[in-house]
Amino acid sequence: MPINVLVVDDSPFFQRRLREMLDECADLNVVGVAANGREAVAMTKNLRPDVITMDYEMPVMDGVSAVRQIMAEQPTPILMFSSLTYEGARITLDALDAGAVDFLTKDFAEASAHAPTLKQTLHDRIMTICARQVRAPVAPARAIQPALLRDRVKLLLLGASTGGPVALSEVLAQLPENFPLPIVLVQHMPENFTRPFAERLDATARVRVREAQDGDILVAGTALLAPGGKQLMLDRLGRVRILPGDERVNYRPSLDITFGSAANAFADQVLAVVLTGMGSDGCEGARLIKQNGGFVWSQDQASCVVDGMPMAVARAGLTDRVLSLSDIGATLAREL
Structure with a gap:
């Protein structure tokens, strides 16, 4: 029908x-x-x-x-x-x-x-x-000891698409002001949308949030939001590079590009969380993070607006942990 x-x-x-x-x-x-x-x-x-x-x-x-x-x-x-x-x-x-x-x-x-x-x-x-799709259950992810995360992880990545503005707001609201890691946010959004979105997040979160600029240095307790219409990459010195959006890439910003650059720059010191969104952006970037020894979490199907992105990561066997949206921020605060 x-x-x-x-x-x-x-x-x-x-x-x-x-x-x-x-x-x-x-x-x-x-x-x-x-x-x-x-x-x-x-x-x-x-x-x-x-x-x-x-x-x-x-x-x-x-x-x-x-x-x-x-x-x-x-x-x-x-x-x-x-x-x-x-x-x-x-x-x-x-x-x-x-x-x-x-x-x-x-x-x-x-x-x-x-x-x-x-x-x-x-x-x-x-x-x-x-869509109201019924999917086969995903195999349980392997457990990661909290101490391993605390000792190793130096950078937190959060990526989202459809449903992401609300999801990111909920996750960041649960992080304490003294959160010990720098945070990079990637949300599929057009140009001119990300600055007001960063301002909105900054008003409701206890960590600081702002739109990223070229040359920014990663700082603990500060979340940098990738600008709409562009690509955000990280270099080995912990600096942000903002590049023009290539028309050949479907998403600007793209989780795959930011995740991949973080894997190259930070090796096994990265934790990436893939939140609600359509498509599969983030899956190849998550693969690079895993290949370099880093960690990947994903939002569970039940709490997603659209579960395409987190389910793509989970079905590829790249997810260390699947969590409900309401639990992600609290778990990050507790274990990191």
């Missing part, structure tokens, strides 16, 4: 383009179109869609308020549309905190050009966030 989609947008142009793109997908069905958040709340109750696409700036009731009310009254997966501005990024992060699952950037030029790439991206994102 097709997935039923409710489109929420105050722009007649975007209403029409989204409906056209979705109607071209045989496994998607547009059940309704709402022009503001209040209509979206009412139509969600009446139509019970499988997923909602939601604009953030609308009259009567804005997108964030609508997300908050829908998640309280009729929880439904919501995909936000956002502008690439700083303010657009801030509002999108508010929507993710309110319960939206993921977001796509809103580009009038791309939508006007009838770009097949946008249609495919929209289709794939909807299918992923609506």
